[in-house]
Amino acid sequence: MLVQNLAILVLAGFVGFAVISKVPNTLHTPLMSGTNAIHGIVLLGALIVLGLGATGALDQILLVIAIAFGTINVVGGFLVTDRMLGMFKAKKEPEE
Protein backbone atom coordinates (compact mmCIF):
# COMPACT_ATOMS: atom_id res chain seq x y z
CA MET A 1 0.00 0.00 0.00
CA LEU A 2 2.79 2.39 0.94
CA VAL A 3 4.76 1.69 -2.25
CA GLN A 4 1.69 2.23 -4.44
CA ASN A 5 0.96 5.48 -2.66
CA LEU A 6 4.54 6.67 -3.07
CA ALA A 7 4.30 5.91 -6.82
CA ILE A 8 1.12 7.98 -7.02
CA LEU A 9 2.83 10.74 -5.05
CA VAL A 10 5.80 10.93 -7.44
CA LEU A 11 3.61 10.81 -10.56
CA ALA A 12 1.32 13.52 -9.18
CA GLY A 13 4.39 15.65 -8.50
CA PHE A 14 5.44 15.44 -12.14
CA VAL A 15 1.90 16.27 -13.25
CA GLY A 16 2.02 19.34 -11.02
CA PHE A 17 5.34 20.41 -12.55
CA ALA A 18 4.10 19.79 -16.09
CA VAL A 19 0.82 21.69 -15.72
CA ILE A 20 2.54 24.93 -14.76
CA SER A 21 4.95 25.70 -17.55
CA LYS A 22 4.00 28.96 -19.19
CA VAL A 23 1.75 31.22 -17.17
CA PRO A 24 1.21 34.89 -18.03
CA ASN A 25 2.16 37.16 -15.12
CA THR A 26 -1.40 38.43 -14.74
CA LEU A 27 -2.56 34.89 -13.93
CA HIS A 28 -0.02 34.25 -11.16
CA THR A 29 -2.27 35.39 -8.32
CA PRO A 30 -5.46 33.67 -9.55
CA LEU A 31 -3.48 30.47 -10.13
CA MET A 32 -2.02 30.66 -6.62
CA SER A 33 -5.52 31.18 -5.29
CA GLY A 34 -6.87 28.26 -7.36
CA THR A 35 -4.20 25.83 -6.15
CA ASN A 36 -4.82 27.17 -2.65
CA ALA A 37 -8.48 26.14 -2.96
CA ILE A 38 -7.45 22.67 -4.18
CA HIS A 39 -5.32 21.93 -1.11
CA GLY A 40 -8.50 22.56 0.87
CA ILE A 41 -8.88 18.84 0.11
CA VAL A 42 -7.44 18.37 3.63
CA LEU A 43 -11.12 18.68 4.50
CA LEU A 44 -11.40 15.01 3.47
CA GLY A 45 -8.80 14.04 6.06
CA ALA A 46 -10.78 15.73 8.83
CA LEU A 47 -14.05 14.18 7.54
CA ILE A 48 -12.58 10.67 7.56
CA VAL A 49 -10.99 10.91 11.02
CA LEU A 50 -14.15 12.38 12.58
CA GLY A 51 -16.59 10.26 10.55
CA LEU A 52 -14.87 6.98 11.34
CA GLY A 53 -15.43 7.54 15.03
CA ALA A 54 -12.99 9.85 16.77
CA THR A 55 -13.94 9.76 20.44
CA GLY A 56 -13.44 12.20 23.26
CA ALA A 57 -14.77 15.74 23.50
CA LEU A 58 -11.45 17.51 22.87
CA ASP A 59 -10.68 15.44 19.75
CA GLN A 60 -14.16 16.03 18.38
CA ILE A 61 -13.90 19.78 18.99
CA LEU A 62 -10.48 19.88 17.28
CA LEU A 63 -11.87 17.98 14.30
CA VAL A 64 -14.95 20.22 13.99
CA ILE A 65 -12.55 23.17 13.88
CA ALA A 66 -10.45 21.31 11.30
CA ILE A 67 -13.55 20.69 9.15
CA ALA A 68 -14.56 24.35 9.47
CA PHE A 69 -11.00 25.40 8.50
CA GLY A 70 -10.99 23.03 5.52
CA THR A 71 -14.41 24.27 4.39
CA ILE A 72 -13.26 27.90 4.62
CA ASN A 73 -10.19 26.97 2.55
CA VAL A 74 -12.26 25.24 -0.16
CA VAL A 75 -15.33 27.49 -0.39
CA GLY A 76 -13.48 30.75 0.16
CA GLY A 77 -10.65 29.73 -2.14
CA PHE A 78 -12.81 28.94 -5.15
CA LEU A 79 -15.04 32.02 -4.62
CA VAL A 80 -12.08 34.39 -4.32
CA THR A 81 -10.44 32.90 -7.43
CA ASP A 82 -13.69 33.36 -9.34
CA ARG A 83 -13.92 37.00 -8.27
CA MET A 84 -10.30 37.67 -9.24
CA LEU A 85 -10.84 36.12 -12.67
CA GLY A 86 -14.07 38.08 -13.10
CA MET A 87 -12.08 41.28 -12.62
CA PHE A 88 -9.50 40.01 -15.09
CA LYS A 89 -12.17 39.32 -17.73
CA ALA A 90 -13.84 42.72 -17.27
CA LYS A 91 -10.51 44.42 -17.87
CA LYS A 92 -9.62 42.18 -20.80
CA GLU A 93 -12.79 42.37 -22.90
CA PRO A 94 -12.68 45.96 -24.19
CA GLU A 95 -9.28 45.23 -25.71
CA GLU A 96 -10.56 42.34 -27.77
Add this chain to the structure above:
Amino acid sequence: MSWLQDPATIQCLYIVAFALFIYGLMGLTGPRTAVRGNLIAAVGMAIAVLATALTPGMGNWWLILLGIALGTAVGVPAARKVKMTAMPQMVALFNGVGGGAVALVAWVEFRQSNGFTGEPLYVSIATLFAAVVGSVSFWGSNVAFGKLQEILPGRPITVGRMQQPLNLLLVLITLFCGVAVVAGGTSELLMIGLLVASALLGVAVVLPIGGADMPVVISLLNAFTGLSAAATGIALNNTALIVAGMIVGASGSILTNLMAKAMNRSIPAIVAGGFGGDGTTA
Protein backbone atom coordinates in the same frame (compact mmCIF):
# COMPACT_ATOMS: atom_id res chain seq x y z
CA MET B 1 -27.56 1.46 -2.85
CA SER B 2 -24.82 -0.73 -1.43
CA TRP B 3 -22.70 -0.47 -4.60
CA LEU B 4 -22.42 3.25 -3.85
CA GLN B 5 -20.51 2.43 -0.69
CA ASP B 6 -18.22 -0.05 -2.40
CA PRO B 7 -14.62 1.10 -1.85
CA ALA B 8 -14.07 0.72 -5.62
CA THR B 9 -16.87 3.21 -6.34
CA ILE B 10 -15.33 5.69 -3.93
CA GLN B 11 -11.89 5.21 -5.49
CA CYS B 12 -13.39 5.74 -8.97
CA LEU B 13 -15.04 8.96 -7.81
CA TYR B 14 -11.67 10.08 -6.40
CA ILE B 15 -10.10 9.42 -9.82
CA VAL B 16 -12.82 11.54 -11.47
CA ALA B 17 -12.19 14.24 -8.86
CA PHE B 18 -8.44 14.50 -9.34
CA ALA B 19 -8.78 14.29 -13.12
CA LEU B 20 -11.03 17.36 -12.83
CA PHE B 21 -8.44 19.07 -10.58
CA ILE B 22 -5.72 18.55 -13.20
CA TYR B 23 -7.97 19.62 -16.07
CA GLY B 24 -9.12 22.64 -14.08
CA LEU B 25 -5.53 23.64 -13.27
CA MET B 26 -4.61 23.39 -16.94
CA GLY B 27 -7.49 25.76 -17.63
CA LEU B 28 -6.30 28.16 -14.94
CA THR B 29 -3.00 28.71 -16.75
CA GLY B 30 -4.66 30.37 -19.79
CA PRO B 31 -6.59 33.66 -19.76
CA ARG B 32 -9.48 32.38 -21.88
CA THR B 33 -10.04 29.15 -20.00
CA ALA B 34 -9.28 30.33 -16.46
CA VAL B 35 -12.84 30.96 -15.21
CA ARG B 36 -14.01 27.60 -16.51
CA GLY B 37 -10.91 25.90 -15.11
CA ASN B 38 -11.69 27.21 -11.63
CA LEU B 39 -15.29 25.93 -11.89
CA ILE B 40 -14.11 22.51 -13.08
CA ALA B 41 -11.74 22.22 -10.12
CA ALA B 42 -14.59 23.23 -7.77
CA VAL B 43 -16.80 20.46 -9.24
CA GLY B 44 -13.94 18.03 -8.66
CA MET B 45 -13.80 19.11 -5.02
CA ALA B 46 -17.56 18.62 -4.60
CA ILE B 47 -17.24 15.08 -6.02
CA ALA B 48 -14.31 14.31 -3.69
CA VAL B 49 -16.28 15.46 -0.62
CA LEU B 50 -19.41 13.51 -1.63
CA ALA B 51 -17.33 10.38 -2.31
CA THR B 52 -15.77 10.66 1.14
CA ALA B 53 -19.23 10.99 2.70
CA LEU B 54 -20.07 7.58 1.16
CA THR B 55 -17.23 5.86 3.06
CA PRO B 56 -18.71 2.85 4.89
CA GLY B 57 -19.11 3.35 8.64
CA MET B 58 -19.16 7.14 8.56
CA GLY B 59 -20.82 8.65 11.60
CA ASN B 60 -20.77 11.79 13.72
CA TRP B 61 -22.90 13.42 11.02
CA TRP B 62 -24.12 16.27 13.19
CA LEU B 63 -20.60 17.29 14.09
CA ILE B 64 -19.53 17.08 10.43
CA LEU B 65 -22.47 19.23 9.37
CA LEU B 66 -21.70 21.67 12.19
CA GLY B 67 -18.11 22.04 10.96
CA ILE B 68 -19.15 22.50 7.34
CA ALA B 69 -21.87 25.00 8.32
CA LEU B 70 -19.37 26.99 10.42
CA GLY B 71 -16.83 26.99 7.60
CA THR B 72 -19.40 28.08 5.02
CA ALA B 73 -20.78 30.79 7.31
CA VAL B 74 -17.28 32.25 7.70
CA GLY B 75 -15.81 31.53 4.26
CA VAL B 76 -18.56 32.67 1.91
CA PRO B 77 -19.10 36.20 3.30
CA ALA B 78 -15.34 36.65 3.71
CA ALA B 79 -14.73 35.76 0.05
CA ARG B 80 -17.69 37.81 -1.21
CA LYS B 81 -17.05 40.99 0.74
CA VAL B 82 -13.27 41.27 0.58
CA LYS B 83 -12.06 44.27 -1.39
CA MET B 84 -10.17 43.55 -4.60
CA THR B 85 -7.08 45.23 -3.15
CA ALA B 86 -7.21 42.93 -0.12
CA MET B 87 -7.21 39.70 -2.17
CA PRO B 88 -3.61 38.60 -1.44
CA GLN B 89 -4.11 38.65 2.32
CA MET B 90 -7.40 36.79 1.92
CA VAL B 91 -5.57 34.05 0.00
CA ALA B 92 -2.98 34.00 2.80
CA LEU B 93 -5.73 33.53 5.36
CA PHE B 94 -7.44 30.74 3.37
CA ASN B 95 -4.07 29.06 2.90
CA GLY B 96 -3.39 29.38 6.61
CA VAL B 97 -6.62 27.71 7.71
CA GLY B 98 -5.84 24.84 5.31
CA GLY B 99 -2.50 24.36 7.05
CA GLY B 100 -4.25 24.65 10.41
CA ALA B 101 -6.67 21.89 9.42
CA VAL B 102 -3.72 19.62 8.53
CA ALA B 103 -2.01 20.30 11.88
CA LEU B 104 -5.23 19.68 13.84
CA VAL B 105 -5.92 16.39 12.04
CA ALA B 106 -2.34 15.28 12.75
CA TRP B 107 -2.70 16.17 16.43
CA VAL B 108 -5.96 14.20 16.72
CA GLU B 109 -4.37 11.23 14.93
CA PHE B 110 -1.63 11.27 17.56
CA ARG B 111 -4.20 11.36 20.36
CA GLN B 112 -6.49 8.71 18.87
CA SER B 113 -3.68 6.23 18.27
CA ASN B 114 -2.13 6.91 21.68
CA GLY B 115 1.08 8.28 20.20
CA PHE B 116 1.04 6.03 17.09
CA THR B 117 1.19 2.89 19.23
CA GLY B 118 1.01 -0.11 16.91
CA GLU B 119 0.99 2.05 13.78
CA PRO B 120 3.49 1.44 10.97
CA LEU B 121 6.53 3.71 10.96
CA TYR B 122 5.49 5.54 7.80
CA VAL B 123 2.20 6.63 9.39
CA SER B 124 3.96 8.38 12.26
CA ILE B 125 6.58 9.97 9.99
CA ALA B 126 4.01 11.21 7.44
CA THR B 127 1.69 12.52 10.17
CA LEU B 128 4.47 14.34 12.00
CA PHE B 129 5.69 15.87 8.71
CA ALA B 130 2.14 17.05 8.06
CA ALA B 131 1.90 18.46 11.59
CA VAL B 132 5.14 20.45 11.27
CA VAL B 133 4.49 21.82 7.78
CA GLY B 134 0.81 22.51 8.51
CA SER B 135 1.70 24.41 11.68
CA VAL B 136 4.44 26.44 9.94
CA SER B 137 2.00 27.23 7.14
CA PHE B 138 -0.82 28.24 9.49
CA TRP B 139 1.26 30.65 11.58
CA GLY B 140 3.38 31.89 8.69
CA SER B 141 0.26 32.67 6.67
CA ASN B 142 -1.31 34.48 9.60
CA VAL B 143 1.78 36.67 9.91
CA ALA B 144 1.66 37.30 6.13
CA PHE B 145 -2.02 38.23 6.49
CA GLY B 146 -1.24 40.54 9.41
CA LYS B 147 1.50 42.30 7.47
CA LEU B 148 -0.57 42.83 4.33
CA GLN B 149 -3.60 43.90 6.36
CA GLU B 150 -1.29 46.30 8.22
CA ILE B 151 -2.17 44.81 11.60
CA LEU B 152 1.57 44.11 11.85
CA PRO B 153 4.15 46.55 10.47
CA GLY B 154 5.04 45.69 6.87
CA ARG B 155 8.75 46.34 7.37
CA PRO B 156 11.02 43.41 8.25
CA ILE B 157 10.98 42.61 11.96
CA THR B 158 14.03 40.75 13.20
CA VAL B 159 15.75 40.02 16.44
CA GLY B 160 18.98 41.09 14.80
CA ARG B 161 21.93 38.76 14.96
CA MET B 162 20.03 36.31 17.12
CA GLN B 163 17.62 35.54 14.27
CA GLN B 164 19.51 32.64 12.71
CA PRO B 165 20.44 30.95 16.02
CA LEU B 166 16.79 31.34 17.07
CA ASN B 167 15.51 29.72 13.87
CA LEU B 168 18.06 26.93 14.21
CA LEU B 169 17.03 26.34 17.82
CA LEU B 170 13.36 26.08 16.78
CA VAL B 171 14.27 23.60 14.00
CA LEU B 172 16.24 21.52 16.48
CA ILE B 173 13.39 21.46 19.04
CA THR B 174 10.96 20.43 16.29
CA LEU B 175 13.31 17.68 15.10
CA PHE B 176 13.94 16.48 18.66
CA CYS B 177 10.21 16.16 19.42
CA GLY B 178 9.58 14.48 16.07
CA VAL B 179 12.38 11.93 16.45
CA ALA B 180 11.30 11.22 20.05
CA VAL B 181 7.74 10.42 18.88
CA VAL B 182 8.94 8.27 15.96
CA ALA B 183 11.27 6.41 18.35
CA GLY B 184 8.21 5.43 20.39
CA GLY B 185 7.59 8.35 22.74
CA THR B 186 3.88 8.57 23.52
CA SER B 187 3.84 11.64 25.77
CA GLU B 188 1.49 14.25 24.37
CA LEU B 189 3.92 16.94 25.54
CA LEU B 190 6.21 15.89 22.71
CA MET B 191 3.45 16.40 20.14
CA ILE B 192 2.47 19.76 21.64
CA GLY B 193 6.14 20.76 21.75
CA LEU B 194 6.47 19.87 18.07
CA LEU B 195 3.38 21.89 17.14
CA VAL B 196 4.42 24.92 19.22
CA ALA B 197 8.04 24.91 18.01
CA SER B 198 6.98 24.71 14.37
CA ALA B 199 4.37 27.43 14.97
CA LEU B 200 7.09 29.72 16.37
CA LEU B 201 9.29 28.78 13.42
CA GLY B 202 6.54 29.85 11.00
CA VAL B 203 6.28 33.21 12.78
CA ALA B 204 10.07 33.66 13.07
CA VAL B 205 10.66 32.96 9.38
CA VAL B 206 7.91 35.21 7.97
CA LEU B 207 8.28 38.20 10.35
CA PRO B 208 11.67 39.29 8.91
CA ILE B 209 10.28 39.36 5.36
CA GLY B 210 9.18 42.70 3.95
CA GLY B 211 5.59 43.36 2.83
CA ALA B 212 6.50 43.66 -0.86
CA ASP B 213 7.75 40.09 -0.97
CA MET B 214 4.63 38.68 0.70
CA PRO B 215 2.88 37.34 -2.44
CA VAL B 216 5.87 35.10 -3.13
CA VAL B 217 5.93 33.95 0.50
CA ILE B 218 2.21 33.17 0.39
CA SER B 219 2.77 31.12 -2.75
CA LEU B 220 5.60 29.24 -1.02
CA LEU B 221 3.44 28.53 2.04
CA ASN B 222 0.68 27.45 -0.36
CA ALA B 223 3.02 24.83 -1.85
CA PHE B 224 3.95 23.75 1.71
CA THR B 225 0.30 23.24 2.66
CA GLY B 226 -0.10 21.13 -0.48
CA LEU B 227 2.80 18.92 0.59
CA SER B 228 1.40 18.54 4.08
CA ALA B 229 -1.97 17.52 2.59
CA ALA B 230 -0.15 14.88 0.51
CA ALA B 231 1.58 13.58 3.67
CA THR B 232 -1.80 13.35 5.41
CA GLY B 233 -2.98 11.34 2.40
CA ILE B 234 -0.07 8.90 2.82
CA ALA B 235 -0.87 8.49 6.51
CA LEU B 236 -4.61 8.00 5.91
CA ASN B 237 -4.10 5.97 2.70
CA ASN B 238 -6.33 8.37 0.76
CA THR B 239 -5.57 8.73 -2.96
CA ALA B 240 -7.48 11.99 -3.45
CA LEU B 241 -5.45 13.70 -0.73
CA ILE B 242 -2.13 12.39 -2.07
CA VAL B 243 -2.79 13.46 -5.67
CA ALA B 244 -4.39 16.85 -4.98
CA GLY B 245 -1.86 17.71 -2.27
CA MET B 246 1.15 16.74 -4.33
CA ILE B 247 -0.10 18.56 -7.45
CA VAL B 248 -0.46 21.72 -5.38
CA GLY B 249 2.95 21.12 -3.79
CA ALA B 250 4.66 20.75 -7.17
CA SER B 251 2.77 23.38 -9.14
CA GLY B 252 2.99 25.74 -6.16
CA SER B 253 6.80 25.44 -6.10
CA ILE B 254 7.04 26.21 -9.83
CA LEU B 255 4.60 29.09 -9.44
CA THR B 256 6.58 30.50 -6.51
CA ASN B 257 9.68 30.46 -8.69
CA LEU B 258 7.84 32.17 -11.57
CA MET B 259 6.49 34.86 -9.24
CA ALA B 260 9.92 35.50 -7.75
CA LYS B 261 11.42 35.78 -11.22
CA ALA B 262 8.68 38.18 -12.33
CA MET B 263 9.69 40.39 -9.39
CA ASN B 264 13.39 39.98 -10.13
CA ARG B 265 13.95 38.29 -6.81
CA SER B 266 15.33 34.92 -5.84
CA ILE B 267 13.52 32.69 -3.36
CA PRO B 268 16.53 32.22 -1.03
CA ALA B 269 17.01 36.01 -0.92
CA ILE B 270 13.35 36.49 -0.01
CA VAL B 271 13.30 33.81 2.67
CA ALA B 272 16.56 35.17 4.08
CA GLY B 273 14.57 38.42 4.25
CA GLY B 274 15.51 40.92 6.88
CA PHE B 275 18.39 38.94 8.29
CA GLY B 276 19.99 38.43 4.88
CA GLY B 277 21.66 41.80 4.98
CA ASP B 278 20.35 45.11 3.66
CA GLY B 279 16.69 44.29 4.34
CA THR B 280 15.49 45.91 1.13
CA THR B 281 12.11 44.69 -0.03
CA ALA B 282 12.00 44.38 -3.80
